[in-house]
Amino acid sequence: MRGATLIVLAWNQWPLTRQCLDSLLASAPADADLLVVDNGSTDETPTAIAAYGDRLRYLRLPENLGFVRGMNAGIAAAPPDNDVVLLNNDLIFTQADWLDRLRDAAYAAPEHGIVGCRLLGGEGEPRLFHTGGFIEPEDLWGQQSESGLQEIDIGQYGRTRRVQAVAFALAYLRRDCIDRIGVLDEAFHSYYEDTDYCLRAADAGIASVVAGAVTLHHVQHGSTQDDGGFRQRLWQDSRRSFAARWQQRLRAGYRGTVLWQGTTATPQAHAHLARKLVWRLDARGLRMAYAPVRREVLDAQDFRLELAARRSLPARPEAALYCAAEPPDSAIVGRRRLALAFGDWDRVPAAWAERYAQCYRLLVPDRFQAQAFTSAGYRRPIDVVPLGVDRAYFHPQARALARAPDRTVFLAVVERLRRDAPERLVAAFRAAFHADDPVELLVYIRPGDDELAIREAVERLSAGADAPRITALSGWSFPAQQRAALIAAADVVVSARRGAGWDPLAREAIACGRPLIAPAYGSQQDLVETYGHAVEYRMVADPAERGALWADVDGEALTARLREAFAQREAWRTAALAQADGFAAAHDLDASADRLHEQITRDGTFTAPQPAPPVFGPVDLARPAGGQLVVLGMHRSGTSSVGGLLATLGVWPGPDERLLRGPDNPKGHYEHADLHMACVRRLAAAGGDWQRPPVTAPAAAIDAFRREAAAVLDTLEPRRPWFIKEPRLCLLARELLPLLTRPVFIHVVRDPVEVAESLARRDGMPRHQALALWERYTVEAFNASLGQPRVLVDYAALVDTPLATAQALHHELVALGVAGLAAPQAERVADWIEPGLRHGRSHPGALDVLTPDQRALQAAIADGSILAERTARPLPTDRDGLSTRRAG
Template sequence: MRGASLIVLAWNQWALTRRCLDSLLACRLEQAEVIVVDNGSEDQTPAGLEEYGARVRAIRLPENLGFVRGMNAGIAAAREDNDVVLLNNDLVFEQVDWLDRLRDTAYAAADHGIVGCRMRGPSPDNLLFHLGGFIEPELLWGQQTESGQQESDVGQFPRDRRVQSIAFALAYIRRDCLDRIGLLDERFHSYFEDTDYCLRAADAGIATVVAGAVTVCHDQHGSTREDGGFRERLWKQSRASFAARWQQRLIEEYRGTVLWQGLSRLPHAYGQLTRSLLWRLDARSLRMAYSPVAPELLDGNDFRLELAARRMLPALPEVALVCAPARMQTTARGRFRLSLAFSEWARPDKAWIEQCNRFDLLLVPDPFQANAFREAGARVPIEVLPLGIDREYCHPDVPTQRNPDGKFVFLSVVEMLGRDAPERVVDAFRRSFDAGDPVELIIYICPGNDESALREELEPLAAIDNAARVRILAGWGFPAYERAQLLVAADAYVSARRGAGWDPVVREAIGCGRVVIAPAYGSQKDLIDEWGHAVEVREEVADPDQPDCLWAQPDSASLEWRLRDVYNRRADLVAEAAARAAPFAEANNLDASADRLVELLASGGTLKPAAAKSPRHRPVDLRRPATGQIVVLGMHRSGTSSVAGLLKLMGAWPGAEELLLRGPDNPRGHFEHGGLHMACVRRLQSAGGDWKAPPRTAPAEAVDAFRRELAPVLEALEPHRPWFVKEPRLCLLAREMLPLLTRPVFILVVRDPHEVAASLQRRDAMSAASALALWEHYTREAFAASEGWARVLVDYRELCDQPAATTGRLFDALVAMGIEGLRLPAEDDIREWIEPSHAPPDLDEALTESQRALLAAIENRSILGSNLVYA
């Protein structure tokens, strides 16, 4: 079975190495070997390594050959076919399942080849040193976070993400990636070798991914402290080598300069758009420059923003985007000019409309805004740019402090006194709850121009409440990325906002799994109607500061009723809000907003076309022979038992006869190993489902238990290569099985969905619609899990109609893939085993559109893409 070779590079600093090894060996390291490369240490390291005995394999180098040559020595010593994991000796492992989670990510897609993780500095700062990085081409200052900011760990970036590069302080490299890219380039002594490797892998279509589920502690540069400038010299030498290979190419990959004219701080909505979108656009090959439309002090911790602000501009940038409120709109300085804006009023004022009409394109966040600008007289073309939330920061699992007394907490975030109407929230709260109710209202006042006015209005109101049920948080600044902690500290978010503009906080609260109460008005109307609890709008009233502009007046009685109703149903509503957070974030994703914005910025024709991407890497393209491990995938009742019987006739081993299952629905045998079958059954059960109701997600513990149960079954088959396993549930679990396999071949068995459904109706009394939905789910999962790996498609109908010819094609395909030890069965044996084709089923259930598309892709074989092997 496939294993992993964990390679720790050590050079002196024995205390660090010992701390690393002790924490490493306390983890769950199934199917793993630990190799320590001693890079010519002159301290206690050689003697200390001997004390670990067989738990650690030590490789002693005569002198310090540097990071690259040292790691290459470890890779060369790793077991053949093992994946490798490169490790610094200044790491501390506190998460026992880190290796399992890296494996999950490494085999989540066929083109994943290099996997890193979240790396956090030591306590008490808990700074995130690494989240997947990038390198800017002008000065080649590599950054270890995509956003360019170093932040404290608040649970951000919890998902797997494709990135430009990772730091090789920890790098899981799949064996097929090593086979294709080779060793680390020894022109780099230390530094830049990791970015170089990731860029070379990208050229081969191999993705570099950060596993959000893994966090390790990295005591950075622990092995090169107090080195008298040694580290700096290494860095400069490697930088020169990297620049010679990559700098000009990285510069040329930019499609053109985009000047973002906006604000990074106030107002907060516009500042948030600048901070969150600017770096995403730069990561999408747009050379972003930044020019503030009003005096402001940039955040010194935001490398991306500072980089954009100091970039040299061409005489006329290819694109200019103005992202600012009405009073700060300015002339766009670019060949193609766009404005990203939203109005707080149902009808923007005339001066703003005149300004908008000077642009080439106006971008607004929703149809309400588009209609508002059009009805006010905007003649400029308008496009809707849906603005999602940053899922890397806004999710229900953000760590936070909860109310110590267990009270139900309402939260309101306010920035502008007139627009946000916080006095209405306080008044409604005090009318809705008695002094004895275990509730609390927190009003957070954002720093800004209205801060003093808000405090003068709200602090006396809060003081009236002797029970201290209303708390005002003012004069309390914190980094914008920590706002999710504030949201998650509450149970419900409440707003009495009069303005019609786009409100990022409402969306973030929903993404954080909070109950949301807000007026269904303006840009929030459709959002609140679908995802929140609506406060009725009594009427539209004039904005005192803009008498010709109207905004909403929330109904006080409706707000009071909503507060009480949410509290009365709090258990159900809180659970519902948490369950809906992930679907909301998926449907309202800021990365999708950035992708769409790139398209709109390019619509003026002033940017270069995007560079063609390399074809995605597939392990099957390496042309290495298959190892004789065969996995049969197919939906229940799709003919997998017939194909499995043919494999046995060919000489493939399914396991000892007494371990194979038989059942009344298939008396000739399923050819399913009992241990494998039960491992699959228990895996689905542990995630709360079964074969008829397969769970869409699973806890990590369930995946680990499945692999532990499956591993000895496969180990027992190994001496009998070629062998095969077959179990319909493997359609759902093949990805989790992949780390246990070495160059497997997948046989995908397909059958007409109506025949499958009719068979399930007869056997399991399942409705036709349910059976067809199950067929679609299993089939899509099977093809997705096997994509990029060696695979053969077998059509059950053709097998029944032409048993000898179809079996011959299957045999030829398996032999061509390098499987040895098979024999072609005699034609009489094939015909005796394969039953003749049955009559078409009496089933007229119509297929859905997606089911028809799937069936068509199977019938024309396009589902296999260019990886076409058809039996």
């Protein structure tokens, strides 16, 4: 059974190594052995390590061979089937389940081969130093975050996501990744070897990902501190080696130059988009340059924007994109000229239409804005590019600023006095609550021209002994990347905004699971009507924009909403949290970047994108299967029949006394009782069962299941080939992947209508529910085995032609390298597969009851094309995790 070898590379600095080992051993990783590779230490390391006894293995190298050769020595000393985890000796392990969560990320998709994690500085350091990085081709000055920023940790980047590279201070390497591309390249002594390895892996179709569920501490450069320039010399030497191999490749990866003209140093929505989208477009193969439309000082720590600002420009870039609060007052220079724009009114000023007319195409976030420009006389093409939310930052687990726990906090963010109507908001709050109510209105005033006037208005209107608690927060340039912490500190986000413009805060509040009170108007209309709590308004003229209308919130309606929010705060909070993740997934800023990328590159002079390498999977390796067979199939699909058939071929299901039998199958299910109960407990721990499969599961439930399953697999290992079989494994097989060594998956398939009719007879299950359950089990099973060696066994063929089906299965397993199989014997096969075993054959046309997705799934199974798939199929999605769509 597969394990993991943890390789700690040490060179002197024994106090650091001791701290690392003590915290590592305290986390008690399961199914892992610890190997310390001593890179020729001359301090007390060789003698002090003896105190750890058999809690670790120790490999002493005769001299300092450098990071690369030292780690390669450790990899060579690891068991040949083990995954390996490369670890610096200046890490501190403060999370008990770090290895299990790395394993989850490593086996979440077949192409995942390299896994890193979030790394803070030393203990007590609140900054994130590593979240998965990138390297730019100009100076090859690699960054350890995609945004180029070192940020205070507020829980950002909590999901598993693909990145260009991870830092090998910690790197989980799947064994099949090592088998595919080899060990670290010894052209590097130390530094750049990690980025080189990740880029080589990408060329082979292997992804590098960051497991956002893991956060550890890294004492930056602890093992080479105070070294008299040694580290700098290593870095320079490795940089030269890296440049010779990759610099031209990285430059060639760009399809053309795009000039983004806008603002970044203001709190405005347009500046928000520049900060979020410039680097995303760069990562998608567009060489992004940046030019401010007015004087500004860039954030010195925002490496990617600073890089874009100092890039040289061709005379005419392939494209130029304008994005600022005001329309351009000078020419936009680019072969293709575009603008990303939105206004605050039902019709933008006529001058806007004239000044944006130089653009070939106008991009707007929604239909309302398209109509607002058309009404003003804009006649060039307009395309809608929906603008989403950055899920890396805005989610319900974002860490809040300190706040009083005994008050319901309403948060309002205001920037412009006329547009954001703080006076209307404060008046409504005062009408809704009294001084002794446990509430607070926190008005965060963004820096800008109106800051002082807004503060004076809020303080004047909130004065008085009978006023509820109202706090104006101004004079504070709140870091944009920490805005989620401000939202998380609130119970309700409220807006009396008159303007119709696109507002990122509204979307971010919903993604953080905070109820939103706002007028359902303009770019927020669909958002508020679907996810928020709308407030009535009337259309009024904006005196500063002739002929333009915007929304004026009804004060009494806003007061009523505020009272309702307080009275129903728990119900509102529960509902907001329930919809947060689904909203963010459906309104992802990365999808916006994809759409924007398509718009920029259409009909232009950009070079063709480089073809992506085929997605890697373990099946691509020329190596024999390991004799571990996993039978997957929906309840009533015939998995017991296939289990018994495998037993006739000499595949061991475990001791007879541990195998289940039941009245519906007196000859035996060929299910190991302990594995069966582990599956039952796993689903129950997540709040479901086989008929109501849970969508998500607590990490502790996954870990407990994996431990129980590992104990069963340990009993089977001495007698390969063996198989496991349990219908619930369709839902859980992915969680077993870290334990299996070159497994083969046997998918047992049956006509879904027959499955439904069988479940109706046995369990009284309605047909639509049974078909939805079949869809869920089948999709989960094939998704779990993506990229792995797998075969299909058709239950109908097994019953109709048992010997031929047994011979075909035997042939496929032998071809995959499964050793120790007996040839099918006609008598034994006939004795097991009885004539007439298949009941309830579906009639012609029965598949018409399937939904379109179910028919497509069945068709892919019927023609075998599902075995060639390398990308996961979408799961059915209702609140119970089952499809409720009907055939139509």
